[in-house]
Amino acid sequence: MSAVRFSLPNVTWAVCLLFLVVITTPLNAADPTPVTRQLSEFGELSSKQLGETYQKALDELRKTGGVLEIPASLWPQLANKSQTLQGLIRSPEPPAETKKWQTGQGVTVISHDGKSVVVQVPPLTGMRIERTIRLGEGDSLPHWGTHPAITIDSQISYGSTSYLDWLQLPVEKGKDRRFYLATVRGIHPGQFLNLHGGPGYGGGVTRGVVKSIGYDVTKQMHYFVADTDLNHVAGAILQNKSNTGLVHMLQTSNNDNQTYDVKVIRNQYAHGDTYVYYCDFNYMSNVHSAAGDENGNCDAAFIRSKEDNFQGTVESVDWESSRLVFSNSSRNVQTLGDSRPLINRNPAKHITAGKVLIVSGRTDFDLPEPRMSMYKGENYVTSLVKSPVTNSVERKFGGLIRGDKDCPWTPEIVGRFFAVSDPSEKTPKGTFRWYLITKFQANDDGTKDIEVQRFWWGAKSAGSPTLYRQENYTWDGHERLLDYVIAPGTYVNDVSRALPGGDRGGQRTLGVAPHAAMNTSFDFAKGDAIEQAIGPDPFKPQAFRVWMWEDVPGQFPSAVMDVSNNGAASRYSFVTIAGGPANLDDVPQRHEQKPAWDNVMVVNSAATVGLNFKADFAKAAILFQQPYHEQSIHWHYGHQPTAPEDPTKTGVTRAATLPPSTQQTASLTVNRCSGEFQFSGGGIQTGGAVSGVTGLSGDGQPARNLRGKNIAVTAQSTTVRVTFPTPESDANYAVFVEQSWLSNRAISDKSAAGFTVTFEKPAPEKATVDWMLVR
Numbered sequence: 140m141s142a143v144r145f146s147l148p149n150v151t152w153a154v155c156l157l158f159l160v161v162i163t164t165p166l167n168a169a170d171p172t173p174v175t176r177q178l179s180e181f182g183e184l185s186s187k188q189l190g191e192t193y194q195k196a197l198d199e200l201r202k203t204g205g206v207l208e209i210p211a212s213l214w215p216q217l218a219n220k221s222q223t224l225q226g227l228i229r230s231p232e233p234p235a236e237t238k239k240w241q242t243g244q245g246v247t248v249i250s251h252d253g254k255s256v257v258v259q260v261p262p263l264t265g266m267r268i269e270r271t272i273r274l275g276e277g278d279s280l281p282h283w284g285t286h287p288a289i290t291i292d293s294q295i296s297y298g299s300t301s302y303l304d305w306l307q308l309p310v311e312k313g314k315d316r317r318f319y320l321a322t323v324r325g326i327h328p329g330q331f332l333n334l335h336g337g338p339g340y341g342g343g344v345t346r347g348v349v350k351s352i353g354y355d356v357t358k359q360m361h362y363f364v365a366d367t368d369l370n371h372v373a374g375a376i377l378q379n380k381s382n383t384g385l386v387h388m389l390q391t392s393n394n395d396n397q398t399y400d401v402k403v404i405r406n407q408y409a410h411g412d413t414y415v416y417y418c419d420f421n422y423m424s425n426v427h428s429a430a431g432d433e434n435g436n437c438d439a440a441f442i443r444s445k446e447d448n449f450q451g452t453v454e455s456v457d458w459e460s461s462r463l464v465f466s467n468s469s470r471n472v473q474t475l476g477d478s479r480p481l482i483n484r485n486p487a488k489h490i491t492a493g494k495v496l497i498v499s500g501r502t503d504f505d506l507p508e509p510r511m512s513m514y515k516g517e518n519y520v521t522s523l524v525k526s527p528v529t530n531s532v533e534r535k536f537g538g539l540i541r542g543d544k545d546c547p548w549t550p551e552i553v554g555r556f557f558a559v560s561d562p563s564e565k566t567p568k569g570t571f572r573w574y575l576i577t578k579f580q581a582n583d584d585g586t587k588d589i590e591v592q593r594f595w596w597g598a599k600s601a602g603s604p605t606l607y608r609q610e611n612y613t614w615d616g617h618e619r620l621l622d623y624v625i626a627p628g629t630y631v632n633d634v635s636r637a638l639p640g641g642d643r644g645g646q647r648t649l650g651v652a653p654h655a656a657m658n659t660s661f662d663f664a665k666g667d668a669i670e671q672a673i674g675p676d677p678f679k680p681q682a683f684r685v686w687m688w689e690d691v692p693g694q695f696p697s698a699v700m701d702v703s704n705n706g707a708a709s710r711y712s713f714v715t716i717a718g719g720p721a722n723l724d725d726v727p728q729r730h731e732q733k734p735a736w737d738n739v740m741v742v743n744s745a746a747t748v749g750l751n752f753k754a755d756f757a758k759a760a761i762l763f764q765q766p767y768h769e770q771s772i773h774w775h776y777g778h779q780p781t782a783p784e785d786p787t788k789t790g791v792t793r794a795a796t797l798p799p800s801t802q803q804t805a806s807l808t809v810n811r812c813s814g815e816f817q818f819s820g821g822g823i824q825t826g827g828a829v830s831g832v833t834g835l836s837g838d839g840q841p842a843r844n845l846r847g848k849n850i851a852v853t854a855q856s857t858t859v860r861v862t863f864p865t866p867e868s869d870a871n872y873a874v875f876v877e878q879s880w881l882s883n884r885a886i887s888d889k890s891a892a893g894f895t896v897t898f899e900k901p902a903p904e905k906a907t908v909d910w911m912l913v914r
Contacts, residue, residue: 174205178213189216197222197246204244204261211251222642224248225261236366237331237346291385296644297635299381300330301478304597305529306337307360310371315350315364318377321598322575323361323652325478326352327632328461330379334367337375338530345369352461352632354653359553361652374529440682446570449475449671450484454647456663463649463663465637472647475634475671481651482556482573482628484668488661491560493546494620496613497603500538505605505737509802512537513615519602534595538603543620544585553579554655556628556672557591561621563608567730572675573628574604593676605676607731627661629654631671722767763809771808776821778802815841836914843867844912852878852906859908862893872914879907 178184181199182192196207201224209217225245229237245261270288280286302325310316318334320326330349336342347365354361422435451469456462463481499505501512502521512520521537540557542548558571565571574591577600581587593601606612613619633650636643656662663669685699704710719735720726726734742749752760763770805820834842843865852859870889878884882900896908 200246209250214250234348303378306375317362336369337372453667480672490625498539536601542587548587573672627656765811842914846911852902855901
């Protein structure tokens with residue numbers, strides 16, 4: 140139940156109630172006028188009758204909408220009795236196919252907990268509140284207080300939806316039809332779904348209600364049962380998504396104006412750290428006020444993956460109602476969530492015999508080295524294929540999971556869950572990453588292959604998961620056998636009876652989907668240890684996103700992010716990247732044994748100029764500080780000169796068409812000790828003059844001298860000693876000499892300091908010698 144708590148010490152109850160009546164008045168003038176009622180008007184308020192009276196009041200007020208006032212003395216007994224204050228009116232009523240729907244009248248419940256007014260608002264239409272802080276003269280806010288205008292406590296435990304995937308088999312119109320699914324994740328009985336005729340969003344749509352969920356052992360697929368008045372083709376989209384955000388704002392501007400839809404101006408004349416979404420941050424202080432402060436922040440995002448997943452023990456299972464009850468000793472109940480698998484952790488029901496090898500389904504995002512997807516001469520790269528279901532080009536996850544001859548796998552493992560149990564492939568806190576098994580294949584040599592389910596804009600069958608450590612993959616010349624576990628499990632679709640509070644919470648009961656091992660010896664049973672899995676390879680949250688649809692060219696050079704320092708003092712940087720070790724020698728200490736960032740910046744779009752420097756730099760345009768190792772620049776070359784075929788016709792990606800051996804790398808590095816440029820690649824073409832060269836070397840030892848010219852030779856001399864401007868490291872060099880008169884010559888006495896030239900004929904007047912050295 141959503142609740143708003145706020146203090147109104149100077150506002151009377153009458154004003155408060157009047158305010159609530161105004162803000163909860165329906166926008167539709169045809170709606171019944173809301174009323175304000177006292178709880179006592181609906182019955183006895185004794186402890187025995189209180190709950191019944193409360194329900195009666197809500198039932199009555201939901202017909203008209205309005206405000207229900209509850210005495211503060213009774214609120215503690217009702218605070219956790221979450222009731223439905225507003226609902227959706229469907230016609231005809233579920234589970235029949237929905238033809239019309241509208242938001243029902245809402246009830247606002249108001250009471251007091253001794254300190255603050257407590258308001259429970261209609262869950263679909265919400266409310267608005269205003270607050271002014273202006274304490275009495277001489278008064279003050281208390282010790283380290285936090286005083287928001289509104290605290291919203293919204294718990295989403297049942298009724299919302301987030302599902303979109305493709306129908307796997309055709310469905311004929313009629314009653315109680317089976318809709319076969321790519322994944323049952325996100326499906327629950329009673330769910331409202333848009334069932335398109337297809338393909339895709341085409342073919343019309345019926346508003347279906349999920350009557351029940353089942354698992355077809357023969358087809359090895361989940362399905363739900365619903366009524367439909369349409370025929371649906373394979374590849375039709377089944378979808379519905381609920382937006383249950385805490386704040387929703389809509390402004391339609393048809394008149395000229397200058398407006399901030401979200402605006403905060405904080406005049407910072409005193410110390411205090413601040414996080415603000417939009418802000419003119421005007422400061423006159425040092426901002427940083429004390430130890431432990433975190434400076435002024437105009438926007439802050441803290442993203443954390445969590446592992447405190449639910450763990451418990453089965454108390455009972457009832458497949459007639461598709462509900463599982465867990466024991467009272469379970470922990471982390473508050474982290475239960477719909478659409479995540481419930482895994483049976485009873486070791487007696489696991490398969491662990493044998494070993495598996497995993498070949499990477501290499502993509503351009505994770506493992507760009509082509510060799511990583513090659514095994515026994517076959518390329519397991521991720522590619523694009525034409526889907527037999529949707530008839531469109533989609534991502535086909537590559538890779539391979541192969542069990543050895545000792546793995547006792549049979550087709551019955553399809554529908555169970557697979558995890559790599561090697562400690563290096565669990566999370567840093569030791570949590571398993573579970574993947575639903577979607578396919579099984581027995582090979583002639585006794586090995587077995589499986590595929591697992593991953594998600595990429597829909598459920599996809601994948602050849603392998605993403606591993607923490609590159610060394611745990613197998614490729615040609617590198618075979619790594621891993622421990623594994625296969626466990627029974629199913630998807631959770633209702634946690635409202637398990638989470639504490641509410642009208643049906645705290646019952647330790649989960650709604651679960653039928654599964655492949657149901658009613659077998661591998662099914663859930665009393666005493667089985669269970670856990671709800673974490674997402675095995677999530678789409679990691681993005682802290683900031685800007686997408687644009689620009690159709691008209693503009694005159695002003697507008698930037699997507701415009702940063703300007705117009706003050707008299709400089710700032711350290713525009714962007715600072717941190718996290719993880721700075722020294723590559725420390726990377727093996729990380730669990731994934733990779734740097735914290737795969738890339739600092741990725742450009743996937745063609746541009747006129749990559750980096751455009753239009754101003755001077757006091758020190759350097761680009762500075763490689765090289766504190767620990769050389770920082771090199773790399774270029775790939777050796778690509779095919781002709782473009783690969785259209786992937787929509789061939790079913791393969793550009794990467795898959797390039798033989799792994801064709802890609803090579805050229806690099807430019809500066810030795811962090813000697814300062815020498817080190818180029819490795821196919822050669823150098825300058826297209827112009829080369830000057831300022833100190834020496835030439837054909838090996839790893841640099842030359843310290845390049846040449847000498849117009850060196851005078853004494854008349855009638857038959858020898859001359861050449862001394863280098865800078866001594867060489869040794870005498871292991873080649874030297875070439877030319878003199879200004881005709882004569883044979885020989886070189887002798889080479890040393891690090893120089894060499895001697897001997898002539899067959901004496902030198903004439905004004906004779907000279909030129910020389911050049913190459914190591």
